[in-house]
Amino acid sequence: MRIIHFADLHIGVENYGRPTEKGWSSRMEDFLVAFDSLVAYAEAERVDAVIFAGDAYKAREPSQTHQREFARRIRRLSAAGIPSFLLVGNHDLPNAEGRAHALEIYRTLDVPCVMVGDNAWFEGQGAKPYVLETRSGPLQIAFLPWPQVSRFVANSPECDGMSIDQLHARIEHAMTEHVMAQAEALDPGVPAVLAAHVSINDFLVRENPGSEQWMTVGTAPTLLKSALPDGLFDYIALGHHHNNMDLQKQTPTWYSGSMQAVDFGEEGQKKGFMVFDIDPAKPRGSRIGGSGIPRLEEVPSRRFVTVTVRPKEDDPTPEVCTAIEKANVGDAIVRVEVMLGRPRSAKGDDGDAELAAKQERSFRIPDARRLLEPAHYVAGIRTVKPREDRALLPAGVTTDGLSALETLDLYFRAKKTEEKKLARLRAAARDLMETTS
Secondary structure: OEEEEEOOOOEOOOOOOOEOOOOOEHHHHHHHHHHHHHHHHHHHOOOOEEEEOOOOEOOOOOOHHHHHHHHHHHHHHHHOOOOEEEEOOHHHOOOOOOOOOOOHHHHHOOOOOEEEEOHHHHHHHOOOOEEEEEOOEEEEEEEEOOOOHHHHHHOOHHHOOOOHHHHHHHHHHHHHHHHHHHHHOOOOOOOEEEEEEOEEEOHHHHHOOOOHHHHOOOOOOEEEHHHOOOOOOOEEEEEOOOOOEEOOOOOOEEEOOOOOOOOHHHOOOOOEEEEEEOOOOOOOOOOOOHHHOOEEEEOOOOOEEEEEEOOOOOOOHHHHHHHHHHOOOOOOEEEEEEEOOOOOOOOOHHHHHHHHHHHHHHOOHHHHHHHOOOOOEEEEEEEEOOOOOOOOOOOOOOOOOOOHHHHHHHHHHHOOOOHHHHHHHHHHHHHHHHHHO
């Protein structure tokens, strides 16, 4: 039984793009080409099931064009008799309670071979996994959609008056219970996968989140890695974070990552979808192995390239141009950063400032731009001057024994803030502290 796991398609991301003849951004074309590669692979390899772990679109209420292009590819999978499981992620949820989410139409139309994982299923069925009928036999799918805080609060009167930290802790506990309840409802003789769109609280994820860190507004409940049980599922398919990651658990547990890099935060990351094989004849816990172990199948991906130059000469232009020529910028999204002056570890601040000023006056930006013409998009050419290390507080002054407001007042006075403005800032800080206390 061969299965595809992918996530974070984010159709509608158009930053660093340019217009195309089709009427949409070249960046949208990048994401669709990647999706086409997945569908073509599924058809050619006669894949048994496709599990999408959330975030079909960038916007919570996608345009008709974005919905059409996603649907065209899901329909191809359906026509090929390949079941698709579509999990709801945070970008698929509506902006207001009561509105349909971005994937709900597939359930409404009862599209063949397409199942949708959202909270509505649980409200009607309880903690019960889906069972996909594949050409190689049944496949159980337990799932955890993105935790919708407003919906949880509306259905949980005991949450009234809770702080945000208390509320998140309550939701995290409920998510853990929900995963375990589905695990207990599994038939151990049938292959099973857990699909979840969630942020895992683990150092691997914190060190390597990808662009979803800035695409998510505010904070959200998280799950400990230990909340994903070992030995009960054959594979755990995660969505939300954009970098491909193995969470290094006994049960294969992967973030598939996004299908395309969204910005420079994902520079150098491989993009694609996960493929793994399950042997239904083997006992639970040993169904994945050998040549069928989870692996990343790469798709065509637009490269992001940062060219960083620290020139030594008064005229930085030749050094910058040489660095661009070596960087292979063709058809890539490129930014150039020119670090003026000497390295910060060198002595002599006056020399730094003097050299930086000469370099800034001499730098011929048009020469650099001509070498960047083969790039798909130039995000910018930036010069960075050396910064002076200046103490924020007068020499000998410490904050020991001061309250938060007193420390803030000392900081603003060190910055020589006007007295009228200082009074307003002090009042605003006091109101904020009283509100959050």
